[in-house]
Amino acid sequence: MDWRTKILSSKARARRDYQSLATPVYRGSTVVFDNQTSVNDGWDQAENGYSYGLYGTPTALELAARIAEIENAHRTLIVPGGQAAIALVYFAYCVSGSHALVPHSAYGPNKEMAEGMLKGLGIDVEPYDPLIGADISSIIRENTALIWCESPGSVTMEVQDIPAIVKAAHDKGVAVALDNTYSAGVMFDAFAHGIDVSMQALTKYVGGHSDLLLGSVSARDEKAFESLGPVYRQLGLAVSPDDCSLALRGLQTLAVRLEQFEKSTLEVANWLDQHSAIKSVFHPAFPSCPGHEYWKRDFTGSTSVFSILFQDSATPEQVESFVNELEIFKIGLSWGGVNSLAVVYPDVIRPGKDYAGKLVRLNVGLEQADDLIADLEKSLKSNLG
Ligand SMILES: Cc1ncc(COP(=O)(O)O)c(C=O)c1O
Structure with missing residues (x-):
């Protein structure tokens, strides 16, 4: 057989009994059948x-x-x-x-x-x-x-x-x-x-x-x-x-990440709940969250994402500037990763509710909660007094 054909039609195989603890990456489009x-x-x-x-x-x-x-x-x-x-x-x-x-x-x-x-x-x-x-x-x-x-x-x-x-x-x-x-x-x-x-x-x-x-x-x-x-x-x-x-x-590592997320997120959310610039914290573990009673009844815990609603007196510009001045919280739409994120939802539409420019969604990552709170405190002070 020509070497060029041999390359494509090789019978050389490594042993197949490698028992990796990690699942191997099988790449492949084509499956070959025995007959x-x-x-x-x-x-x-x-x-x-x-x-x-x-x-x-x-x-x-x-x-x-x-x-x-x-x-x-x-x-x-x-x-x-x-x-x-x-x-x-x-x-x-x-x-x-x-x-x-x-x-x-x-x-x-x-x-x-x-x-x-x-x-x-x-x-x-x-x-x-x-x-x-x-x-x-x-x-x-x-x-x-x-x-x-x-x-x-x-x-x-x-x-x-x-x-x-x-x-x-x-x-x-x-x-x-x-x-x-x-x-x-x-x-x-x-x-x-x-x-x-x-x-x-x-x-x-x-x-x-x-x-x-x-x-x-x-x-x-x-x-x-x-x-x-x-x-x-x-x-x-x-x-x-x-x-x-x-x-x-x-x-x-899902279990350890979720455990830490729940702890840090509650710490950050509790701190925000006490802050005079915040009207409401929408976190399932908080009575201010619509449907909180169902969370208590049906869930075994909470995770890393929640939203804050600023007081009526806050302007959309102030809220935007608050997000812009955060240093540890990055600005991003996704969540569930190791980095803390914040993003303003300027036009979230819910019948009978006006959240325009006043609602910020936060995702708490694996940074230390004290540092995250300090980051929020600094930007709140600078933008909302
Ligand atoms: C609740 C929810 N469902 C579905 C999705 C979509 O997931 P993906 O970005 O993997 O398409 C997202 C993404 O932000 C989400 O927040």
């Missing part, structure tokens, strides 16, 4: 054997299995990001003519997708009050195919009465999906509370270091998994095995 009879082209490789890298290499499937284990899910699919996870859920449950419900407090691009692509495809997504509870029953229609929950909600942090919403939905045969990113899939047990599909932006706490984008979609049972799988295949939601490897590494 034609064993060729399979299915998306469910964990069940039916490997077929094609698009449906995950062993690195992605191992991450999927670990997320399923942690969330007590039937099965999990790994997708390129949290927003891809949201899209997968919509397309798994809704077809042209379907109606879906999404809370006002849902992640912005979820609502954008509702108003944009989904509307164009004839899927009618109606926003609802996140604190609606059992009354959601009154807005479920004949053609309602999906109810989204996100608890706590994005930016305004409303905690939802999930068991009440699930009961009303299931009484009418409607599936309920949850964006469980805030809880890292662990502080709120989605499936014990009746959720059908739980998704996370693994980009946040599981990744944990602001260096990857991934999402997960976890199914309660085979019925939910079978709804998701064909759409996952058709959308071609391939993930990078390198990112999955980083997420697997992130999982190893």
Whole structure:
């Protein structure tokens, strides 16, 4: 055999019994089969054997299995990001003519997708009050195919009465999906509370270091998994095995990071709650957070993200300048990593509420809480007296 062919058709192999403690990074698009009879082209490789890298290499499937284990899910699919996870859920449950419900407090691009692509495809997504509870029953229609929950909600942090919403939905045969990113899939047990599909932006706490984008979609049972799988295949939601490897590494320290986040975040939030420039702290563990009673009842802890509402007397310019002058807190939209972040939401829309220019979302990282408080104190003093 010519050396050029030998390079491409090599029989040289390292031993295959290396038992690494860490999950290896399997890169690969193409799977080779022993013979034609064993060729399979299915998306469910964990069940039916490997077929094609698009449906995950062993690195992605191992991450999927670990997320399923942690969330007590039937099965999990790994997708390129949290927003891809949201899209997968919509397309798994809704077809042209379907109606879906999404809370006002849902992640912005979820609502954008509702108003944009989904509307164009004839899927009618109606926003609802996140604190609606059992009354959601009154807005479920004949053609309602999906109810989204996100608890706590994005930016305004409303905690939802999930068991009440699930009961009303299931009484009418409607599936309920949850964006469980805030809880890292662990502080709120989605499936014990009746959720059908739980998704996370693994980009946040599981990744944990602001260096990857991934999402997960976890199914309660085979019925939910079978709804998701064909759409996952058709959308071609391939993930990078390198990112999955980083997420697997992130999982190893998730517990210690979450423990520290909860402690530091409560310290910072408590300090801000006492400050005269702050009107309200929207942190699920605080009675001032809408739906705090459901957090107390249903969650096992809190994490790193919360919002502060400035007094009515604060001007948007003062609030912006406060954020600009922070030194340890960086200005950024994401959260769940090791760095503290702050960002003004100048136009967060919640019916009946005017937060324009007065609401700042904070993410507390792993810096020392005293230093973070000193950073906030300095900028508050300089900008709001
Ligand atoms: C609550 C929530 N869900 C989903 C997402 C989307 O995740 P990704 O950025 O991985 O697409 C985000 C991102 O900020 C989020 O905050």
